[in-house]
Amino acid sequence: MISGKTMRVTAAATAAAAVMSVASPAFAANSILLSALLPGLGQAQQGHYTKATIFGTAAIASWIGVFASQINYSRSVDTYNDQKRIYLAYGDQLKSGTIVKGSDIDATYQAMSDAYNKADDEAKWRDIFVGAVVVTYALNLVDIILSRPDTGEVKEPATSLEVQHDGFRLVRTIRF
């Protein structure tokens, strides 16, 4: 049979253990580890769900942007390399005396220029998304290193108002 006092002691011990575990170095190291794997995971473990959502969404969106822009960039570079190969082959043909239509050379040059400019634009977008990934990770790591776990403890307000029978009293609490 478990008495009421035993239950209270057990509950208090469990709560203390929980508070000690979330404040322990191993817990903090685990949070950093999780945040290094995916921004927001460490914050979620510490109970900061709003920050976890923000960091997680930013990281996923940035990674998707990096991969999408890299795919587009690779396609543009492939197109550019194909057109460049044809264009340089025209040069070899002309050197060997083979007659080549000027309109074909101009069209290939235009296609090559367009693909090059497109690759340049795609590279800029990719760099922007890479920057977003780096900034997200950096902010996430700084946040997880500096932040403390949310233990669910409700802090008393520093200033409170007490209503008395003949008026009210303003109390300012100072902790040392």
Add this chain to the structure above:
Amino acid sequence: MRTPQLISRCLLVLACGALLLLVGGCPKHEDFPTQLSLVTSPRPTDFSITARAGATGGVDYDLSWSVSDDTHVDHYRLYLLDLAPRPELLFETADASTILPINLPYDAQGLRFGVSSVSTGAVESDMATATVPAPQ
């Protein structure tokens, strides 16, 4: 140092390394190749065809055209159009003469011819076209 801390620090270093690789290791396309230095010739203009009955049978055709600047013209090419998916090369002149008399054993009225110039750098210009008229 305790194991969790060691693992977390190693992972931090790995994450930083991965980010550095991501920033510095992204492939960049090479520079734009040098543009070919082409010797071009102008497109022929005023391409006209006159037809007259030939003395030895068949039909004589006089093809003539002009170019704005024949400095870099090496020779001209004559094409027959519309009978094949691509223009069919009929004849290449030996020089930069802009008059070409030809004799055909039949009346070629309605056929379309094209003429282009070929530069000394082996670059061919766009074509000028003309339709064969009825013999006079």
